[in-house]
Amino acid sequence: MSTASATDVDIGARVKSTIRTTADTLYTSVKPAENELARWRRTFEGCAKEEVEGKKYLNPTQFIDAIAPTDEGFNRIKREQYAVLFRVADVSKRGLVSFEDFVVFETLLKRPDADYQLAFSVFDVDASGSIDFDEFKNVLQANLATSGIPFDFDCDWMKLYLGKRGGRHVVAYQEFTQLMKGFQGERLRQAFHYFDKDDDGYIAPDEFQRIIIEVAGHKLSDSVLERLPTLCLMNQGRKISYSEVFAFHNIIREMDAVERVIQHAIRKSKDGRISVSDFLDQAANTMRYGIFTPLEVNIIWHFASRGAATGSSDQRLTLADFEALLDAKWQPPALTSTPETSKSEHFIHDVLEPIYDFAQGGVAGGLGAYAVYPIDLVKTRLQNQRSTVVGEVLYRNAFDCVKKVYTNEGGVRAFYRGVMPQLVGVAPEKAIKITIVNNIVRQRATDPETGAISLPWEIMAGGTAGACQVVVTNPLEIVKIRLQMAGEITRAEGSGAVPRGAVHVIRQLGLVGLYKGATACLCRDVPFSMIYFTAYAHLKKDVFHEGRRGKVLSFGELLISAGVAGMPAAYFTTPADVVKTRLQSQARAGQTVYKGVVDGFSKILTEEGPKALFKGGIARIIRSSPQFSVTLTAFELLNKYFPYPFANQPVPTRPTRQPTDISRIRARNALRILLDCSSGFGMVDQKAAAKGVQQYLPKSLGM
Template sequence: MSTDKGSSSAIGAITSTAGALIKPGESELHRWKRTFDKNAGVDIDGEKFLNVDQFINAIAPTDEGFNRIKRQQYSVLFQVADIKKRGLVSFNDFVLFETLLKRPDADYQLAFSVFDVDASGTIDYEEFKHVMGNNIKDSGIPFNFECDWSKLYLGKRGKTHTLDYSQFTQLIKGFQGERLRQAFHFFDKDGDGYISPDEFQHIITEVAGHKLSESVLTRLPTLCTMNPGRKISYSEVIAFSNIIRDMDVVERLLLRAVRKSKDGRISVSDFLDQCAANLRYGGFTPMEANIIWHFASRGSGLLAGSQRLTMADFEQLLDAKWNPPTDVVTELKGSRGFVHEVGENAWNFVMGGIAGGIGAFTVYPIDLVKTRLQNQRSNVVGEVMYRNAFDCVKKVYHNEGGIRAFYRGVLPQLVGVAPEKAIKITVNELVRKKLTDPETGRIPLWAELVAGGAAGGCQVAVTNPLEIVKIRLQMAGEMARMEGAAAPRGALHVVKQLGIVGLYKGASACLWRDIPFSMIYFTAYAHMKKDWFGEGKRGKVLSFGELLIAAGISGMPAAYLTTPADVVKTRLQSQSRAGQTVYKGFIDGFFTIAREEGPRALFKGGIARVIRSSPQFGVTLAVYEVLSKRFPYPGGEKAVEAVRPTHESHTDISRIRARNGLRILLDCSSRFGIHNADVAAKAFGAYPRSFSG
């Protein structure tokens, strides 16, 4: 076959039976060009090419790690891209390959191209036997190509029966089942229906080694402990194969069962209940369920039905890249002592202070308006100065010095907000961590409320002095104008005037406000992130916008429902004028306001409080989480966790399809492509310098 004929035939094989290839857009062409130029290292007569290694660098998923799929196995895909069979891929070849990857069935198209040796668009018996035989001949497990299964698909040797693309996809999907059957028969020499544990390990490693973690592969022989005979039956081999084949379904059912569990643990019966509820025409047998529990429990020796496992237990079976928790992460955590704990808490204080300052400054003008509205007494003639929030904004701007008037008292607010936010955030995280089940990662609702309440209670030590100074400064301009008093003085004057004891006036009201607020807020925020935005599901990390929305929405009910306590606190802490009612404490203030001004007075400034608190806490927590992730404390838990790779793939879809195409071939043999890679290396060398046209 000539080179030109081979080239056109290969293109025809790719495009036939499945329609015309999708035309790439300009942005894709530019991206492909950048990728090609970045990796191309072979220059022949001014034209760049990719050799095998460079091609693998260009198309292999960056997060694969090459721990379950060996790097050289991607050379199988190089055979598809190398249309002219010269050991090099030009830019035009690369564009064709990338365009192929855009197809929704790219994985099967790639597999078909590997077997279609003569690029005819069909696969016959000899082609299938040649390609498959070369890739399984070193496995130690022979395959009889003259079996009835092969004849059903391909006909007898020498016959003209060939497979088109659609027929091939069914053949390759069913090959593993026949491979398992023949492998079991090969090892079952005496025909008693059993094989040894080592033989079982050999079979599974050959046909599914790329799908299982090292932990599971190593413990495959322990499957024999599930029955008294210490051997493994064909039923168990097929059951294990079914689990691997339907691993995605297994994972979804496990996740659903865990979410419905109160304590984050599930039993075999819980899993089977989910199968019955969610699978219409299929299901998993009790043997298959027990095998899942056997490997998830690491062979604890307990009866499968009596074990309640967490989602973390199943990860070693579900994730081929799973490693036992005795890695660098554990070592780093173990090396952290008292000094590191103190340092990390101090670091969190700084991050919380910066985030709190940004949030407070952003909404301070709204807070001033809220304070003015809450402090005016509606039961006194001539007391109502502001009709609504907009009227308040207009009068403050015109009567008290413009924009600067809206930031009166902001400095002590910024100075005090750092320890306040740091205390609130740190205490909430600390208590949540203590009350969270370390195995399931679950925290009950009551514990979330306790953590939030503790955070709100602890912050009052800082919040009360801060707020009373802020309120006095925010009301100073109004009092100076109404009573003809001296010009407003600064924060130091207020502190000297009140004294240490006076700074904690209204502390009980502050507790009544901050404890319920934090209980509602932090609990709602945690559930918004997890349940609404799906944080942590398959390693998902929320964006700044998602964090901002979650934090902002969570602050709305918390702010409005605690408005009565905030109104009473404002009245207690503001400087009373002549003729105004003086409240004896929080309870007296609450009932006096309700009696004299009506229940609606307790919700004065409620909307302004929502408008202020919601964005303030939204900005504060969103900024805090971004800062904590961007600048984690060195050696701290956030920095340590960053060492562990996430399971969520951020690779683009074409890279995923390239990998999946290879996985279809690896289902035939986990060694698929290694023989071809060795042949290619000998034929072309690492960096071929020339070729004949």
């Protein structure tokens, strides 16, 4: 075949043979890869049930099974309408498609302009490579018959493309593509004139509905189609003007641009809502050449607000409000009936579900703590090391600490000294933090319509969680620190000393002692949680776009979000952690004793300088970041794969849309081009349609 730069004359000369010749030429020049042939063979074999002389064929129904997109749902495009494309694939006109025909059809779908090529083939019934007036009229007239809205084929617009009736002017492929793009506007104009009997420039609401269903019914959801007559409420006469009809049609034509503007504007909005002025401002900033008129935007708001915003530009709408207009397959939430439950059963579930979440948070917290416990031990040793003690500094850096603990304190086991109390304690600690943030504070502060939560409330939710967890965290931390330092103290006291366990530490401290350093613990955990949970939520939403178009984050995206959020939270709260560690560790002879948080900060600054307040900061990042990565990722995965089993009304999740093969998309788009002529295209009696165009078929391809 010639290159893409070939002229229309070359194209016309090349396609004047039969469809079979054209298809064979296409197949030999764009030979499909072997893996594609194998895939097409599997599809064909799986659908073909007809056999003639031992050879399999596809009938129209089986052909539709083979080529129709699997994710369409067929609620806006009727499944049987794909049979129009069967007539293109059935080049021998015997009512059956062979595997060779199927391969040619699939190869055609690989072309970037396959959608228009297929539409052209539907009209070019004699396979001449061009379309004349009678061909175009007969094919289209047969498919407009059921609409009840006539079309004048002798109009001036048709003459511009195809000349006078019976004339010799024909259109080649390139001209045809423009003809099809402009036809809908002429169809709309003639339909309006047909209903405007008194020529006053207005039609009735039901007549407007009939027109839109005819020219664009496949592009709109059932909800919008049902509410089309309400457009009359935008003016006092309760009728619909020509300007409003064309404004609505322009919205449909530019729906992709409408959706982009809405999404960008909502993304910038603080509360997840936008007004007409927000939309127009965003459109002005992002559209270089196109522009929406105030009438068009008011119509968008009318249908998105279900008529509530008519005449008001101050109505602020959410993305959910626009979905029925933006998505042709949109359906209202299903109202499912559930068995009635008694008050006692409701109460039981209200109690059990938080406990179930609490348990999952505990398991997730335990996994996170165990994964990073050795790093935590090194961090504690470094933070407790006082540079003012006379003699050699015990650990020069984190690597030196790891080496000495491993060599002098019993190998790998030494890094897990005190891990069991940590695991027992970390379960309620992490469960309190996670479940309070996720299931109480954030839910109460989240707008139920937009799913948005303001930044102050996000920070408040994190701070509340951090404050609540101190009840469990402080006793856990002080016991853990004493046990982590036990090996170092034992080595200092001599080989005869025996390290004590958790029970001994608890008895030694008593109830009051277990909360020593609680103020420092608050100073660390509250700002940590404020920074961490706010950063985590925004990384998921703003960086990885969770929830946008139903997106569900992958394991890796959750892990990265949780890990990155922990870095600034861990480092900036290191000074409070240093003071807390010093207060809670057992001071040895010659070491400074601290009376409280303020005294600790003051003495560390005076004796060791500001740098000492960030001791172990890097170790905290190395520990906290992966710990919270594992903890929060584990919690979200547990929630996803092991939800509360007795929930009466599980929260519906929007399924992720699997990517559709580009060939299937092109087949669908070809049908959409035809449906732009009439939403009933392909739904008429096929025998009657065939009779109207049979005279143009060569005898060798007679039906």
